[in-house]
Amino acid sequence: MSELLEYQYLMLYSFILLLISYILHCIYKQARQHHLSRSKGCKDAQSKAPVKDPFIGFDFIYDCLFAKPVEKYLDSTFKTFQQLGATYAYKRWTWEAVYTCDSRNIKHVLASGFDDFKLPRLRVNAMMGLLGSGIFTLNGHSWSHARGVLRPCFAKQNKESIVNMLETHFQALLRRIPNDKATIDLQPLFFWLTMDFATDFLMGHSTRVLDRASSHAKEKQFVDDYLTCSTEIVRKMQLGPLQMFSINFAAMRARSRVFRYIDDFIDASLDGKDESESTNTGCNVLQCLSAVTTDRKQLRDQILHILVASRDTTACLLSNLFFILAKKPHIYDKLRREVISIAGVEPATDHQLNSMEYLKWCVQESLRLHPVIPTNAREASRDTVLPYGGGEDGNSPLLIKKGNLVMYNIYAMHRDARIFGPDPEEFVPERWNGLRPGWNYLPFNGGPRICIGQKFALLETYYLVSRMVQTFETMSAVDDLEWIELYALATTCKDGVKVSLTRSN
Numbered sequence: 001m002s003e004l005l006e007y008q009y010l011m012l013y014s015f016i017l018l019l020i021s022y023i024l025h026c027i028y029k030q031a032r033q034h035h036l037s038r039s040k041g042c043k044d045a046q047s048k049a050p051v052k053d054p055f056i057g058f059d060f061i062y063d064c065l066f067a068k069p070v071e072k073y074l075d076s077t078f079k080t081f082q083q084l085g086a087t088y089a090y091k092r093w094t095w096e097a098v099y100t101c102d103s104r105n106i107k108h109v110l111a112s113g114f115d116d117f118k119l120p121r122l123r124v125n126a127m128m129g130l131l132g133s134g135i136f137t138l139n140g141h142s143w144s145h146a147r148g149v150l151r152p153c154f155a156k157q158n159k160e161s162i163v164n165m166l167e168t169h170f171q172a173l174l175r176r177i178p179n180d181k182a183t184i185d186l187q188p189l190f191f192w193l194t195m196d197f198a199t200d201f202l203m204g205h206s207t208r209v210l211d212r213a214s215s216h217a218k219e220k221q222f223v224d225d226y227l228t229c230s231t232e233i234v235r236k237m238q239l240g241p242l243q244m245f246s247i248n249f250a251a252m253r254a255r256s257r258v259f260r261y262i263d264d265f266i267d268a269s270l271d272g273k274d275e276s277e278s279t280n281t282g283c284n285v286l287q288c289l290s291a292v293t294t295d296r297k298q299l300r301d302q303i304l305h306i307l308v309a310s311r312d313t314t315a316c317l318l319s320n321l322f323f324i325l326a327k328k329p330h331i332y333d334k335l336r337r338e339v340i341s342i343a344g345v346e347p348a349t350d351h352q353l354n355s356m357e358y359l360k361w362c363v364q365e366s367l368r369l370h371p372v373i374p375t376n377a378r379e380a381s382r383d384t385v386l387p388y389g390g391g392e393d394g395n396s397p398l399l400i401k402k403g404n405l406v407m408y409n410i411y412a413m414h415r416d417a418r419i420f421g422p423d424p425e426e427f428v429p430e431r432w433n434g435l436r437p438g439w440n441y442l443p444f445n446g447g448p449r450i451c452i453g454q455k456f457a458l459l460e461t462y463y464l465v466s467r468m469v470q471t472f473e474t475m476s477a478v479d480d481l482e483w484i485e486l487y488a489l490a491t492t493c494k495d496g497v498k499v500s501l502t503r504s505n
């Protein structure tokens with residue numbers, strides 16, 4: 001036999017061997033899934049979303065590439081749940097996902113079945129490319145290590161010092177608001193304020209974009225670059241599996257500049273030359289982290305991830321809340337009366353803020369009606385089950401194969417009249433009187449990955465809302481537009497928060 005023939009036989013045998021192993025692997029996988037499904041009593045999904053192409057999913061690819069974004073996407077997802085039930089499958093021959101707004105399933109994904117789920121690969125890849133590898137992209141041991149390191153940094157924050165820092169940035173915001181009754185859009189001001197504040201408490205150096213007096217070309221560039229990066233992350237996530245074909249050179253340049261900006265503060269902190277200009281008398285998060293690690297990349301990634309976690313979310317919450325308050329003068333008045341009766345016109349202390357019940361209800365109601373992270377997802381890290389959604393009545397478990405996604409919808413879950421009472425589409429702070437919704441209310445997520453900055457975010461929001469209502473006797477909306485979402489890293493109102501304000505005497 002010639003050498004060439006021998007080689008060809010070898011190739012053929014290797015190919016047949018590989019094919020047999022692949023077929024055996026598939027049979028084994030199917031048998032394992034079948035066994036799991038039977039042992040847990042799983043049934044087919046109660047309902048399935050209609051799809052045009054049930055094989056490959058070309059309609060999904062077409063939608064990603066060419067369809068116009070739906071203006072009221074969140075409302076449309078809520079209506080789909082009303083039609084199809086609280087859990088339904090979105091199934092093709094090649095891949096499938098399960099959509100749910102059932103709190104029992106969400107609790108399972110986030111808590112009781114935590115080890116069977118991880119962050120979706122598509123989200124991890126979209127974020128990692130632009131922000132590096134931090135708490136928002138980590139799974140398993142690396143995630144629990146990162147969380148363990150970050151936790152004490154938040155616990156160490158001194159509330160009094162945070163409130164002082166907030167007051168400095170709030171005063172800068174006030175200087176941006178004209179004294180007469182001119183129309184002003186509060187939304188960009190809230191985004192600048194939360195950027196100024198977040199960079200201050202994270203690195204001890206505020207971007208101070210609200211401060212007109214300071215010359216800050218470098219800081220302005222950083223804020224623009226940060227926006228470019230976050231917009232690109234959202235675009236990539238919308239592209240789904242097609243994201244790997246998208247290259248955006250402008251975003252890559254922006255990312256390099258963002259990294260350089262943060263690296264300067266990291267270097268200063270590591271060299272002990274950090275001359276913080278902050279009003280924060282406690283230690284900032286970067287100082288706290290650099291005591292644990294001197295790895296520059298790790299420090300930068302963690303700082304950037306907390307910036308994303310803290311800045312946009314809080315700005316969105318403030319915008320969503322004031323959008324509604326400006327349209328509901330009786331609620332604004334009631335809130336103002338409470339704040340003034342407890343703290344007068346002076347900045348409230350942490351203790352005073354905690355005793356403002358109506359303020360808390362207003363914030364809770366905003367996060368219910370317009371959660372800033374309205375939809376989320378987890379990927380099955382092994383074959384597993386969801387407790388509900390299978391069978392004709394939806395009460396049987398549902399098999400979730402390894403690699404498939406569970407998309408959970410907080411926006412729809414927060415509209416359950418059985419939990420929140422009548423008119424769940426209305427903003428009614430009083431509904432929170434005695435209400436304990438448990439796992440039916442998840443603006444900050446739940447389980448081991450619950451928002452690490454929840455208390456911090458609430459302190460920040462309570463303080464800023466109380467200062468706004470102390471300062472302005474009236475606030476009225478200049479239009480009667482309804483709240484429509486702007487879907488980004490966090491969700492806010494598309495039309496901004498255009499108001500007319502009168503200052504208190």
Ligand code: HEM
Nearest residue numbers: 309310313314317372373443444445449451452453456457
């Ligand atoms: C209104 C404000 C906020 C809301 C609604 C909010 C909501 C959330 C949600 C829903 C998650 C879970 C994301 C997921 O696992 O997919 C999360 C995670 C996180 N949040 Fe917040 N957040 C807010 C403010 C903050 C602030 C101010 C900070 C920091 C100062 C912060 C730090 C974090 C971190 C580090 C995580 C990741 C936790 C982990 O994966 O272990 N958040 N947040």
